[in-house]
Amino acid sequence: xxxxxxxxxxxxxxxxxxxxxxxxxxxxxxxxxxxxxxxxxxxxxxxxxxxxxxxxxxxxxxxxxxxxxxxxxxxxxxxxxxxxxxxxxxxxxxxxxxxxxxxxxxxxxxxxxxxxxxxxxxxxxxxxxxxxxxxxxxxxxxxxxxxxxxxxxxxxxxxxxxxxxxxxxxxxxxxxxxxxxxxxxxxxxxxxxxxxxxxxxxxxxxxxxxxxxxxxxxxxxxxxxxxxxxxxxxxxxxxxxxxxxxxxxxxxxxxxxxxxxxxxxxxxxxxxxxxxxxxxxxxxxxxxxxxxxxxxxxxxx
Numbered sequence: 001x002x003x004x005x006x007x008x009x010x011x012x013x014x015x016x017x018x019x020x021x022x023x024x025x026x027x028x029x030x031x032x033x034x035x036x037x038x039x040x041x042x043x044x045x046x047x048x049x050x051x052x053x054x055x056x057x058x059x060x061x062x063x064x065x066x067x068x069x070x071x072x073x074x075x076x077x078x079x080x081x082x083x084x085x086x087x088x089x090x091x092x093x094x095x096x097x098x099x100x101x102x103x104x105x106x107x108x109x110x111x112x113x114x115x116x117x118x119x120x121x122x123x124x125x126x127x128x129x130x131x132x133x134x135x136x137x138x139x140x141x142x143x144x145x146x147x148x149x150x151x152x153x154x155x156x157x158x159x160x161x162x163x164x165x166x167x168x169x170x171x172x173x174x175x176x177x178x179x180x181x182x183x184x185x186x187x188x189x190x191x192x193x194x195x196x197x198x199x200x201x202x203x204x205x206x207x208x209x210x211x212x213x214x215x216x217x218x219x220x221x222x223x224x225x226x227x228x229x230x231x232x233x234x235x236x237x238x239x240x241x242x243x244x245x246x247x248x249x250x251x252x253x254x255x256x257x258x259x260x261x262x263x264x265x266x267x268x269x270x271x272x273x274x275x276x277x278x279x280x281x282x283x284x285x286x287x288x289x290x291x292x293x294x295x296x297x298x299x300x301x
Contacts, residue, residue, distance in 0.1 A: 142200035
């Protein structure tokens with residue numbers, strides 16, 4: 001009896017351990033991939049400025065904690081081309097070393113200078129500590145590149161982008177030339193925003209990017225798009241991203257030019273970020289998608 005009792009306790013503990021570990025043991029064939037959308041990175045030591053623009057920026061220390069947690073739990077940090085090749089188009093097989101990892105994408109819009117001053121040092125630090133490189137997708141407006149004579153700038157310059165790309169941390173993609181709402185522009189203006197952004201970003205990085213992966217993907221400024229905008233974007237880019245606080249559902253994916261992203265702001269708690277990154281975030285369109293799939297299956301049968 002004593003042996004059976006101890007055996008039952010041991011089995012119970014093993015079961016609890018399996019349940020706990022299963023929270024972190026995601027497979028790459030899971031149907032949801034979180035794509036987190038950041039903006040600027042706040043310096044923890046700097047005074048807090050409560051302005052509408054600053055509300056989208058995320059605290060440096062909180063971000064470091066999140067990144068360290070993701071590394072410890074063996075996440076796969078996707079680039080835009082990874083997502084396109086392995087999950088959307090399914091043109092390539094997932095490499096064996098990634099098969100038991102949970103995929104996630106970390107994206108940052110607008111190219112604020114704080115990416116270089118407040119984030120890049122963290123990426124170097126965590127690589128040295130864990131021997132793991134974190135990939136971050138930067139959606140950049142080259143129209144904000146500082147002028148040569150300007151000593152003070154609030155945005156990244158070409159040389160700063162090149163440093164992160166050369167060291168394997170940055171996936172540099174397009175956010176339009178000047179961060180304009182494309183739905184309010186003429187056809188000619190839309191084409192200019194799309195083509196000039198791609199041209200300038202590739203000029204900046206051409207010797208570091210022989211395969212022209214830079215500026216192959218796009219994020220709509222303000223998340224604003226319509227049929228005309230999508231039509232033009234599809235002529236110059238392989239895929240495009242929204243900013244709508246929804247998770248990418250691989251079952252529901254219909255279009256490469258409406259990839260959803262989860263919004264991150266100063267008010268997003270660390271716990272909420274963890275929940276989003278672990279796919280435990282409750283989303284609006286998920287049920288509708290499941291219902292649609294069921295109806296289609298019934299019609300097929």
